[in-house]
Amino acid sequence: MRLYNTLTRTKEEFSTPDGLVRLYVCGITPYDTTHLGHARTYVVFDVLNRILRYHGYRLKYIQNITDIDESILGRARQLGRDYLELGEECCRVFFEDMAALRVLPADHYPRPTQEIAMILEVTRGLLEKGYGYIIPRGVYFRVKAAPDYGRLSRLSREEMLTIAAGQDDSDLDDPTKEDPLDFALWRRSGPGEPAWESPWGPGRPGWHIECTAMSLRYLGPRLDIHGGGADLIYPHHENEIAQSEAYTGERPFSRFWVHVGLVSLNGVKMSKSLGNMVFVRDLRRKFDPDAIRLYLISTHYRAGLDYREAELERAAARLGRFRAAARQAPVPANPGWAEEGAFRARFFAALDDDLDTPAALQVLDELAELGLAGNGRAAELLVELAAVIGLELRVRAEV
Numbered sequence: 001m002r003l004y005n006t007l008t009r010t011k012e013e014f015s016t017p018d019g020l021v022r023l024y025v026c027g028i029t030p031y032d033t034t035h036l037g038h039a040r041t042y043v044v045f046d047v048l049n050r051i052l053r054y055h056g057y058r059l060k061y062i063q064n065i066t067d068i069d070e071s072i073l074g075r076a077r078q079l080g081r082d083y084l085e086l087g088e089e090c091c092r093v094f095f096e097d098m099a100a101l102r103v104l105p106a107d108h109y110p111r112p113t114q115e116i117a118m119i120l121e122v123t124r125g126l127l128e129k130g131y132g133y134i135i136p137r138g139v140y141f142r143v144k145a146a147p148d149y150g151r152l153s154r155l156s157r158e159e160m161l162t163i164a165a166g167q168d169d170s171d172l173d174d175p176t177k178e179d180p181l182d183f184a185l186w187r188r189s190g191p192g193e194p195a196w197e198s199p200w201g202p203g204r205p206g207w208h209i210e211c212t213a214m215s216l217r218y219l220g221p222r223l224d225i226h227g228g229g230a231d232l233i234y235p236h237h238e239n240e241i242a243q244s245e246a247y248t249g250e251r252p253f254s255r256f257w258v259h260v261g262l263v264s265l266n267g268v269k270m271s272k273s274l275g276n277m278v279f280v281r282d283l284r285r286k287f288d289p290d291a292i293r294l295y296l297i298s299t300h301y302r303a304g305l306d307y308r309e310a311e312l313e314r315a316a317a318r319l320g321r322f323r324a325a326a327r328q329a330p331v332p333a334n335p336g337w338a339e340e341g342a343f344r345a346r347f348f349a350a351l352d353d354d355l356d357t358p359a360a361l362q363v364l365d366e367l368a369e370l371g372l373a374g375n376g377r378a379a380e381l382l383v384e385l386a387a388v389i390g391l392e393l394r395v396r397a398e399v
Helices: 036-054 070-079 083-100 116-128 157-165 207-219 230-248 280-284 289-296 309-326 340-352 357-372 376-388
Strands: 002-005 010-013 020-025 058-063 132-135 138-141 183-188 203-205 223-229 254-260 263-265 305-307
Touching: 002 254, 020 036, 020 207, 036 058, 036 083, 036 223, 036 254, 036 263, 036 280, 036 289, 036 340, 036 376, 058 207, 070 083, 083 280, 116 132, 116 138, 116 183, 116 203, 116 207, 116 230, 138 230, 157 230, 183 207, 183 230, 203 207, 207 223, 207 230, 223 230, 230 254, 280 289, 289 309, 305 309, 309 357, 309 376, 340 357, 340 376, 357 376
Parallel strands: 020 058, 020 223, 223 254, 263 305
Antiparallel strands: 002 010, 132 138, 138 183, 183 203
C-alpha cells in the first residue's frame, strides 16, 4: 500500500516491521454536534483502518476528544452550561452518528481532563530541556529551539503568523513571549475557569500538548500514522512534531502524516462563525447513513469536498443500484467466473494507491451493472468488496 505523506509531499510505500500500526487521529472538540467535515475525516480513516486490517495488519487506533480548550469553554459560557456536561452531550451525538455511518470504534478515546498527570510530566520535561519557558500567562514552547520547525506545513513565517492570529487561543500580541509563534504548553487559569494544580500555578493544558501527551502514553514515542483534517497541519500538527521530538529525542515523531481535505458549502469553508455548517444528524433524517458514507468517499480524500445536496441524492441513487444488484447475489452463478480476479485486483489496486476510493467505487459500479444483468457471481463479489470499505448492501442493522 502506498500513502501520501504530507511530511514528504510524496506517496510512499507503507509497512511496519512488526505488523502493528500505531495510528493516532485528532478527534473532535465536543461543543456542537457532528458536522460533515468531522464525518468525512473519520469515515476516511475508517476506510484506512479496514484496509490495513484486511491486509493483515494489527492496529492500535487512538482518537482523542479535546474536552477542554477555548472553543468548548466559550460555547459553554454562551449557553450558560457546564463545559463537561456540554461535552458529554455532544460526544453522545458524535458516537451515535459514527455508529450510523458504520465507523468502527477506535481502541481508546482519551480526554485531556483525564490525562493531566502525563501532560504535566511532558511540560516539566520540556522546561528541563530548555524548550520551554515561564511567563505570567503560563508555560510556553520556544519554537526557535526546535530544529527545522515548519517542515510539515512548509509555510513562511508570515503565513504562520496569519494563521495563528485566527486561532481561538491566539496570543500573538503578548509582549512577554520570546517569539509571537511560541505556543502554550500550560495556561494559567483565570477566575472561574477550570484549573488543575501544577508547579506553575493553577491552570489547564494548551491545545497541542494534549495530543503529544496522549499519543506518548497510549502509543509510545513514535507513531506509524498520524492524521486529521488538513486544517490541523498548522499550527496543531506542526507544534505536535516540535514538542514531541523535543521531549523524546526521537525522530520522526510520526512516519506518515495523512490529512483529509476540507469540506465547504457553496465554495466557502464551513465554520460556525459563518453559520454554514451541515450536520450529520440533520442529514440522517433525510438520507440513509450508508448513502452519506458513500457520498463522503466518492471524492478522493485529499481533495476538497464542496457539499451539494444534489450530489448526496446521486450517492443515494448509486447505493440503491448497488443494493438492487446485491439482491441478485443468491442467483446460482458459475463459481469459476473468469473475470472475478481482474475485478478484485483492480479494486484493491485502487485502494492501495493512496486510498483511491473513487476508482474502487467505479469497480463496484461495473459489478452492479453485471449483477443487474443477472450475473449472480458479480453481485456476490459486489457485496463482498463493498463490505471491505464499510458499505452494507444487504440488510442494514438498526443503529
